Amino acid sequence: MESLPVNWEALDSLVIDFAKSENLVEDLDSTPSSSYSQSSPSSPSSSSYRSRLLIRQIRRSVEIGDVDAAIELLRIHAPSILDDHRLLFRLQKQKFIELLRKGTANDRDSAIECLRTALAPCALDAYPEAYEEFKHVLLALIFDKDDHTSPVAHEWSEMRRTDIAGLLSSFLRANLQAYDPIFSMTLRYLISIHKGFCFRQGISSPISDLTERLLLEERDPLATSQESLYEAPPFDEVDIQALAHAVELTRQGAVESLRFAKGDLYQAFQSELCRMKLDVAMLDELVHEYCVYRGIVDSGIASPTALDMQTPGKSQKMCRPDPGLSSPQDCVSINVDYQTSNPSDAETLFTRSETGGSQEVSAGTMRMDAADVELRYTDEAIGNHEDCSTSGAHQSEVNRGFQRSRSYATGERSRRKRWRGRVEELEFISDKPSTGSSNQMLFTLARTASTSGLEEQQASLKHSALELYNKRKDHKFEIVLDIKELATKGMAAEVVEEVKAFDPNFFVQNPILLFQLKQVEFLKLVKSGDQSNALRVACSYLGPLAASDPTLLKPLKETLLALLKPNEDAPTKGGPLSVLATSLQVAMGRRLGIEEPQLMKIIRATLHTHNEWFRLQMCKDRFEGLLRIDSFKEINTPLLTDATSNTNADTCTNGSSQVTVSSSGRMPEDGGSPTQVSCRDVICDENAILKVMEFLALPRADAISLLAQYNGNAEAVIQQIFG
Structure with a gap:
């Protein structure tokens, strides 16, 4: 898994597209107003972004119980949604409950008025069961919301808000064609396959701590068509099975999804992926970390040229005795080693502010400057945690080397973007530029510095130390990025x-x-x-x-x-140099105490399981082109000694003449039938595979395994199982 080559340039492109489509970045040389003008409201990306903002705002309104606000937004921006009486009935029913939930006499009167003018008319033609649901929800007038044994306890549940908000989101995405960016959907798909593969194979995932937090278990409800569900679906069975197994749906769920998408397999696939919930805050954090590491965005701390390398040596101690202290030993000693420290280490610096008794730290006593803290960069300190040489000749050689490397990368640095962060204001209602924070790092520092319980002076000192730590870390990033740029250019x-x-x-x-x-x-x-x-x-x-x-x-x-x-x-062009440059970046980063971004770990691990999963399925992933997963694997690696060989998986297409070679030699469980067969002994017709998958509700690999044992005869397999 660690040696799996990945086309990181392709991931860079996908991540940049994601950051731009979500307005997470802006050019360094642009003003806030110009950054908005770069994507006019008429452009497709801007339109999709505003539509996604609208969907998120409607979802949020419903989740907090403000149904009127959601209906008003729908009436202004997506009136066709309200033409669907199924959705309108659910919204009006939830509005009735929310009015009762407020508990005042006026709100109760408003709830009854809602029953008469809105809910009852919708119940007549929403769907067959709607009128029964209408009569049932009337019980909320006499049963209290705190009565968990009442027949309408589920109507009072706040989970109903989440369900309705998710259902509305599913309809709106399809109606406005406002699907999430490709990168977001790709990550959902790869993690979903990774989880499924690890579960089925009974192996532990090395990235489970990340995937469990990033991809949530809940999904938005499935949007369904108003057409009759009892009609035979006019869809190709290949499409039904492909969708069902790609996003873990039942066959009927896949049919309903295709029906809602009017038979468009790829639209149905995107809708199903967007139903999966991601932790958006964590995703933004992963993307930001990756962009800084790869030099896509400016780290937002300081220019590296302002931080010159200092003479390697022992880290300095800042000890400025205060006349009020009893002895010089009572001053604060700060020993900072920036090569192996992390932000949490910086925070622990202040636990040593007292050597005994209760003593206060004043701003005058504790003043931190760039010259007060020293950065050591040699390999002994990094690899062996030892003090490095203080040779002046060696230092001057290092400085000359870095000055040369900086001159090569000046142009690349000037093309970086500034991380803006996610600002989800109602930009689709007002075209005025947002005044949200454009520097997430400053926010992080401010949040850290204002930790509850610290005195003002201690908080100021903590802020200064973290700022210096980040400056040094930023400097190390620049060193590695400069050398990576040289390698990329050959x-x-x-x-x-x-x-x-x-x-x-x-x-x-x-x-x-x-x-x-x-x-x-x-x-x-x-x-x-x-x-x-x-x-x-x-x-x-x-x-x-x-x-x-x-x-x-x-x-x-x-x-x-x-x-x-x-x-x-x-x-020496293209893939090999980019892969070599990234390998060099990762190795040098580790020497400097800079771990590779967590996003790289996720992509490497999930691509590995994606390969293994479709090797088991003995077919090509029909959706990898749409999600640009194939571009991650497109690496021409004649120079790389650890290049992996391509898999020999066969390709599945829509044709009925498609054949697939079995790769399983398992014996039937009852032991009463054909002898073990080789993976290349039997050629299975695609229709036979689909028939076994459909009748027995089996994954593709298991269906092929059974067919291989019965010489590719689907009828024999089904007869044996049911017999």
């Missing part, structure tokens, strides 16, 4: 030089990265006609590295073949 020799100047032992612990970088340099020299220097690189680096690691011998031989055809384009 400047392998410069990358090796910079990394060695920064950390002489880095490649000792990461020899494969050195081999891959020298591969790039070798091929670049060959293409330019400089064969003598190319051979020097091969003799000095590639040969010794391959001699110490036998797995590198094969890629070494393939690399040397470039000498035979020096005029051909060396395979």
Whole structure:
């Protein structure tokens, strides 16, 4: 799973599209007003965004019991929804309950008026059971909301609000074509498959702590068509089964979803994915973390050029005795090691503010400046947690190296965007730009600094320490991003030089990265006609590295073949360089105490289970193109020594002539039938597979397994099971 290659550039593109479509980012050189003008209300992305805001506002109104506000928004922006008397009846019934819930005499009169003028007329033609429900809800007039044994206790339940809000959201998404961004749906789909695969295979998920919090168990209610559900569905069974197994629906649920989408499989699929609930706040946090790590958005702390590298050495102690303290030992000592610390570590700095007794910290006593806290960057401190060298010559070499690398990446840095954060104001009602916060990091610092119970001086000191910590962390991000940018451009020799100047032992612990970088340099020299220097690189680096690691011998031989055809384009563009640059970024980040974003862990793990799941199903995922999952796997990796081979799964299409090869050799449970068969012995017709799946309600892999045992005869399988 860890070695699974992923096209992170494709994920970058998807994440950027998501951030733009949700208005989470703005250009650094743009004003708030100009950031709004970039997506005019007439553009599709802006229209979809405003529609999603409308849906969320209507959902929120219903969930807090303000049904009138929801109906008014529907009347203004989506009046066709109110033409559906099924929905209107449910809304009016909930409005009646909410009026009674308020408990005042006036509200009770309003509830009775609602019964007469709105609820009763809707009950006549909403749906067959509506009038019975109308008579039943009248009991709420005499049974109290706190009586949990009453026959209308479920009507009083606040969960009814959530159900109606979810149902409205499902209808509105389809009506306004306001589906969630592709990235959001992709994440739902991959996590859903990941959970299902781990459950069915009985294995534990390495990312369960993330997936359980991110993808919630609840789903919005299924939107259904007004057409008769008793009519035979005019849909292809292939589509029904594909939808049912992709989003874990029953066959009847898949039929209803297709009927509501008027037979459009992909629209039904998107509707079902959007019914799954994500923790939006956590998703935004994951996206922000990823964007900062990848250099997509500005971290919002400080420019790296304003923070020069200081002489490596022991972390300084800030000890400024106050005349009011009894002894110098009573002052506050802060020992900050920014390479292995994290925000929670910064918070713990202040638990040492008292060495005994009750002493107060004054702002004058505790003043923190950039010069007071030192940052150590060498590999000994990071890898072995030891003090680093104080050699001035080594330091000047490091500084020169970083100044060079910064000059390469200035243009990239200027193209970054500012993280705006989610601002869900009623922008669809007013076109005035929002005045919401555009700097989530400042909000985080302010929230942390204002922790309840801290005195004002302590809170100020805490804010300063966290600010310095984030500045140092931001500086480390810039170092890694600059070197990553060099690698992406194919400047392998410069990358090796910079990394060695920064950390002489880095490649000792990461020899494969050195081999891959020298591969790039070798091929670049060959293409330019400089064969003598190319051979020097091969003799000095590639040969010794391959001699110490036998797995590198094969890629070494393939690399040397470039000498035979020096005029051909060396395979150093696109996927390989981006993958190599990301591998270098992750490895260097870990040396600096920067863990890879949690989103990368989620994508890597879920892509692995996606591959394994469809290998078991012995077919290609029909929806991976729509969700751009296939782009994550499109990596041409001739330079990568750990490239994984493509799976040999067969492709499923709509044609009845489609055949699939069985991959299971399990014996039937009763032991009374065909002998074990090889995975390539029996070819199963697609119609036979679908027939077994439908009659026995089995997953595709199990249906193929049974067919393989009965020579592909669906009737024999069904007769054996029911016999």
